[in-house]
Amino acid sequence: MHFTELALNKPILKAIYEKNYDEPTQVQELAIPLILERKDLIASAQTGTGKTAAFALPILQLLFHQQDASKNAKKIRALVVSPTRELAVQIEAEFKDYSKYTNLRTACVFGGTSIDSQKDVLRKGVDILIATPGRLLDLRKQEALHLDSVEVLVLDEADLMLDMGFIDDVRKIERMCPEEKQTLLFSATMPAKVIHLAASILKNPERVEVSPSGTSAKNVLQLLYYVPKSSKIELCLHLLRNEIQGNILIFRRTKNGVDKLENTLLKNDFKVESLHGDKTQSARQTALNKFKNGEVNILIATDVASRGIDIDELDVVINFDLPNIPETYVHRIGRTGRAGNTGTSYSFCAADEKAYVKNIQKLIQKSIQVVEDHPHPLDPKAKPQVHKKKGGSKHKSGRKSAASKKNKKRWY
Structure with a gap:
């Protein structure tokens, strides 16, 4: 037409x-x-x-x-x-x-x-x-x-x-x-x-x-790494040093996660900027412009901050944290491999994210290629981390206040 x-x-x-x-x-x-x-x-x-x-x-x-x-x-x-x-x-x-x-x-x-x-x-x-x-x-x-x-x-x-x-x-x-x-x-x-x-x-x-929600980008090579949560940053550094090149968009679930990863990459001499909702409009625009004009080649963002950003010629998407909504995965990786170009997506999966992988594969109706040969593999028997509250209450159960222990009459 x-x-x-x-x-x-x-x-x-x-x-x-x-x-x-x-x-x-x-x-x-x-x-x-x-x-x-x-x-x-x-x-x-x-x-x-x-x-x-x-x-x-x-x-x-x-x-x-x-x-x-x-x-x-x-x-x-x-x-x-x-x-x-x-x-x-x-x-x-x-x-x-x-x-x-x-x-x-x-x-x-x-x-x-x-x-x-x-x-x-x-x-x-x-x-x-x-x-x-x-x-x-x-x-x-x-x-x-x-x-x-x-x-x-x-x-x-x-x-x-x-x-x-x-x-x-x-x-x-x-x-x-x-x-x-x-x-x-x-x-x-x-x-x-x-x-x-x-x-x-x-x-x-x-x-x-158009490209129904379950259709993942045809021109994107999808790779999956099973890795302990505590080793994700080490795996990311390993891949950035040895395998991944070009313009890279990294997704994290939280603003704190974005800041933490940005600081680590800066300390390791990578050229990086970040986007999240707490940044001012001018700071977000500056970060985006630096990425677009090649001053930095890595951009770390939350899903909310990255939406609506038009970035051409993106080579790699890294799902540092897997999304709990499977359609979001499709949306993320669809940012690379556009207009006839090819791209690659790298997804890091910790023990507590395995259910997300199942839902994503169900939606896209295919298995994501697993990479087993890497320095930080996840123990197949690893269980999701359970975060317990430290110490509990400082008061003993069934305690009475000092006032109630004195058998004195109250004014009411």
């Missing part, structure tokens, strides 16, 4: 061609016609499948006839809600690229920066707004924006939005928009809570699924 077959007008097609895109991706081919028919949509698509353009292009087409409203008369007609600042900025950039030959205005609002400058932008009139939930509600509370003209509402990365605790905010935002709006929900994975949310706010939605 060619983009000209998708009922998009010439100004939009011109912008597409300038980005050197000739053929739509699978999610674009399936989603764009449905969105142009004003249907509600649930789309399951991983990062890197072209999903932003899948909703940006038809939204620009639908709003095109209103593009010449004077600046002050412009109202928010399309609202894209994004869980993270990085993703919001990325979506805004794509909208601006595709709308360059139209008069449609796009703006982006998110926390961590001045709210006053964002109010000024909104005052000048906006057709399309991309926003993170918290800042959007702050601006609405201060009456700096109104959502009563929204025709299309997009919930992007819905699974991450719910993981980050935005469910109530999302429901509030949805209720602030007109009832007759078109709602589009995009999500990398489709856990039960996303399906439940979709059922409660979408009307007779069409369903689009």
Whole structure:
């Protein structure tokens, strides 16, 4: 299929061609016609499948006839809600690229920066707004924006939005928009809570699924290392010194884990940066820029911080901690081996993570290749560590307080 077959007008097609895109991706081919028919949509698509353009292009087409409203008369007609600042900025950039030959205005609002400058932008009139939930509600509370003209509402990365605790905010935002709006929900994975949310706010939605959640990347060599939890850092250092080269993204489950591994790698003279939710926006952007321009070749991140980051030419993904949600594994390794390139994923499995491997293999319907020849093997009989509380209570059971031991009358 060619983009000209998708009922998009010439100004939009011109912008597409300038980005050197000739053929739509699978999610674009399936989603764009449905969105142009004003249907509600649930789309399951991983990062890197072209999903932003899948909703940006038809939204620009639908709003095109209103593009010449004077600046002050412009109202928010399309609202894209994004869980993270990085993703919001990325979506805004794509909208601006595709709308360059139209008069449609796009703006982006998110926390961590001045709210006053964002109010000024909104005052000048906006057709399309991309926003993170918290800042959007702050601006609405201060009456700096109104959502009563929204025709299309997009919930992007819905699974991450719910993981980050935005469910109530999302429901509030949805209720602030007109009832007759078109709602589009995009999500990398489709856990039960996303399906439940979709059922409660979408009307007779069409369903689009691209590389279904159980399809692991075809161009990725998947390797599994059974290793004691206490030896994971030593194994990581061994592989980085002897086997792994190129641009490497390492996943850890917690922010503390990210910091600990970063400090160890820095002490061992590796060029490394990290991303997690406690870092400021500017620190996260600096880390990402250093990785993208080659100043460092290792980036350590939590799943939440890494979502929405578009990194080209990633050679290796290391699952330092295996995810307890099998779809997350597919999402992680899908960041390498893109656009015809090959990649490798290395997964470290401790005794208490064996159940995760079973669930992952069940989802992807194949066994992950186990590497047994390495310096820190896990004893096959090793049991998961049980963490007991040290010492227990300092008081003896059945104790009485000093006051109760004195048989004195109380005042009550």
